[in-house]
Structures are given as C-alpha cells and as structure tokens.
Amino acid sequence: MKQKTGELARKNKIQNNARFRLTIYRDGEGLYAPETNKVGYLLEVKPLETAGYELNKKGIIVDVYDEIAKPVNKLSNYKTTNSLPFVMAAIYQKQHRLDEVLLLNQHGFLCESTSSNLFVVYQNQIYTPALSEGCVGGVMRNVVMQLAKKHQLPLIEAQINPQILNEAEEVFLTNAIGGVRWVMGYGRKRYFNEVARMFSGWLNQSL
Known part of the structure; x- marks a missing residue:
C-alpha cells in the first residue's frame, strides 16, 4: 500500500x-x-488544501433522517459501494438546507451521519453508537476513542436514543478528512463545543 x-x-x-x-x-x-x-x-x-485539522468556526445544523433506516448486519461496519441510503439522506439534507443529517438504524437508534461517525456529550459523559448499532468503524472514530482513553475522559459505546439530542450538551462528528466538526443546532436545540475543541486540539498535536 x-x-x-x-x-x-x-x-x-x-x-x-x-x-x-x-x-x-x-x-x-x-x-x-x-x-x-x-x-x-x-x-x-x-x-488536500490544509495540512492539519481545523475545527469549524461556525457550528453545523443537523436533523435526523428517518425515511430509510440503515440495516444492522455483519456488513454494516464496512464502508461499501452500496451507498443509496446515504445518497437519499444527502438529498433530504440538501432539500431542507441542512449541513448534515443523522441516520437511524433499523431499531430506531442513532447510527451515524451521511459521512461521519457521531459523538454525543450528555451529563459529562461522551457517547458514541456502538459498532453493534450498525455504524461504520471509521478511522477517526477510533482515533477519538484512543485520545479519550489517553486523556482519561469517559467514553462509552452505546445504543443511543435520538431523544438524547434534545438534552445533550454537545454533539460532534468525525471523519478522516474533516477531523472533528462540532454541531451547533438540532431543531431549536443549541450546543456548546468545549469537548469538540479539546479533541480537535489533541488531534492536531498528534499529527
């Protein structure tokens, strides 16, 4: 390679x-x-235009896409060319003038976004959908989990109900190209970006 x-x-x-x-x-x-x-x-x-990962200055606006659920099976954790559900979600995103949308799995729990893994900060705990929930096992997801362990931050792989988005303190997305992107809003809910900013800083230090 x-x-x-x-x-x-x-x-x-x-x-x-x-x-x-x-x-x-x-x-x-x-x-x-x-x-x-x-x-x-x-x-x-x-x-690529930039050498490092710059945290987005303006937080992104998201919504939940629930028209087509992602199935949970032994292929779910892999990124495949079977991308039609993600394409449909991206069309919904464009039609509703959103920055990103979150996908649900077949059981109605949070899975990932169209291009990123998902992290939620709730009551001083960091949660991310477990691989058993059907999300892609992203490279940056693994890096963030390792950084959390290194800095002794509690990070839990879990089954996450979308209702938590109405109560969470922070939501951020990760992928290998964009690094960490913080979410500013979901509906009328607004989020902070303190934890996302910490991870973005640690990520650039590790490069």
Missing part, C-alpha cells in the same frame, strides 16, 4: 497532503454467483 500510494502521488505530482481512496471489488466473470473470488482494486488520490 505504501509503495502504490507513493507511486500514484508522484505520477500526479502531489508532494504534500493528499487523500487516497481505495476501492476493492470482486473481479472476473459471473453475476451474483461469481466464477472466481479474484480481487481487483482501484486507488485514487486527491490533494
């Missing part, structure tokens, strides 16, 4: 920060019943 990403960066004359995207697919003939299990892959690269 290190060799191939280096070659691709050089071919595209990218010397600094970049985003690599690896797509792995089943190669060979056959439809739903493959004739072989040969694997193919596509590696893409795109330059």
Whole structure:
C-alpha cells in the first residue's frame, strides 16, 4: 500500500497532503454467483488544501433522517459501494438546507451521519453508537476513542436514543478528512463545543 500510494502521488505530482481512496471489488466473470473470488482494486488520490485539522468556526445544523433506516448486519461496519441510503439522506439534507443529517438504524437508534461517525456529550459523559448499532468503524472514530482513553475522559459505546439530542450538551462528528466538526443546532436545540475543541486540539498535536 505504501509503495502504490507513493507511486500514484508522484505520477500526479502531489508532494504534500493528499487523500487516497481505495476501492476493492470482486473481479472476473459471473453475476451474483461469481466464477472466481479474484480481487481487483482501484486507488485514487486527491490533494488536500490544509495540512492539519481545523475545527469549524461556525457550528453545523443537523436533523435526523428517518425515511430509510440503515440495516444492522455483519456488513454494516464496512464502508461499501452500496451507498443509496446515504445518497437519499444527502438529498433530504440538501432539500431542507441542512449541513448534515443523522441516520437511524433499523431499531430506531442513532447510527451515524451521511459521512461521519457521531459523538454525543450528555451529563459529562461522551457517547458514541456502538459498532453493534450498525455504524461504520471509521478511522477517526477510533482515533477519538484512543485520545479519550489517553486523556482519561469517559467514553462509552452505546445504543443511543435520538431523544438524547434534545438534552445533550454537545454533539460532534468525525471523519478522516474533516477531523472533528462540532454541531451547533438540532431543531431549536443549541450546543456548546468545549469537548469538540479539546479533541480537535489533541488531534492536531498528534499529527
């Protein structure tokens, strides 16, 4: 992987920060019943404008998208090309002029957003949907959990009822490209960003 990403960066004359995207697919003939299990892959690269992670100055506005729930199964924790539920959620987001929307799993509990993992600060505890709730096991999710452990902050993987959004002190989203993004509002509810700011600072220190 290190060799191939280096070659691709050089071919595209990218010397600094970049985003690599690896797509792995089943190669060979056959439809739903493959004739072989040969694997193919596509590696893409795109330059990034900034070297670190800057916390968003203006908090984002979110809502819950409940028209199509995300199923919970052994594939749920992986990022796959089966992205139709996320596309539909993003269309809802655009139609309602939101910055982001939160998806529910098939049981009606919080799962993730269209592009990020979710963290909720409630009564001085940090919660994130457990992998058993169907969320993607994101790279930045894992980094935030490690930072919480390092700095001895209580972080709990849990089943999270969306009603907690009306009472939480903070809500923030994480992914490998944007780092930590704090949520300012959900409906009429407004949030702080103290914990999100701490994680953003620790994240940049660790780079």
